Amino acid sequence: MADSHFDATRLPGFATVAVAAFLLLYLPIVTLVIYSFNASQSVALWGGFSLSWYSHAWGNEAVKAAALRSLIIASFAAVFSTLLATMAALGTTRRRAFRGETLIYMTINQPLMVPEIVTAVALMIFFGILKFWTGYQGLGWLIAAHTAFCIPFAYLPIRARLEGMDLSLETAAADLYATPWQTFRWVTLPNLAPGILAGAMLAFVISLDDVVITEFVKSGGQDTLPTYMLGQMRRAFTPEVNAISTLLLALTIVLLTAFFLLTPKKK
Secondary structure, X not given: OOOOOOOHHHOOOHHHHHHHHHHHHHHHHHHHHHHOOEOOOOOOOOOOEOOHHHHHHHHOHHHHHHHHHHHHHHHXXXXXXXXXXXXXXXXXXXXXXXXXXXXXXXXHHHHHHOOHHHHHHHHHHHHHHHHHHHOOOOOHHHHHHHHHHHHHHHHHHHHHHHHOOOOHHHHHHHHOOOOHHHHXXXXXXXXXXXXHHHHHHHHHHHHHHOOHHHHHHOOOOOOOHHHHHHHHHHHOOOHHHHHHHXXXXXXXXXXXXXXXXXXXXXX
């Protein structure tokens, strides 16, 4: 009997299309990394191998300040968004099904489907009003905006981890007269920890790389590393931007690799 199972890899031209897709995705990135070692000031003409642009970036005080600001914002946003996402995931999974559960799930994940520019404009208007009322212009608004944007990214791996966890251990703890807090502290939280860590790392990467929301919400003198690079490209584009991009890419790859290693796999 002929095998009726459909296998897309057997379609004519599948390999060609797959290779072309990978080239279109990663060839520009590989080119960026290669030209970060360019000795020439031109971003288009190769002038030999050199680490000088990495040295320039390391000695650039504006780059250091923007990088530190990015790390501070991303760290706080990752912590706050993961905390809120964890509570939301527990509230939508560790209880009986209720009316409106699907609506709540859709509401939490709505920022993933809405164009980022729409979210950025909404946050700009909202935090603009708050800035006017309070007179405060510090990094707190950027942290709050990044937190709001990162919640669904942290929520998905945490919810996935909870849905894959067996309830028998929590039921056994309750049968042994453990309080809800003791059950959460000693049973749920240790098993949920990989999902929480994965959600935090994903939120950190999303916040660290964000340009649109930061550009709309930030006040003067609050450039993050991505917005600083965008400003440099408007003025004088040198391979220093390539070097900074390569370092940011390396950090992102490390964090995303850890995220995929920590994300539970379906058996």
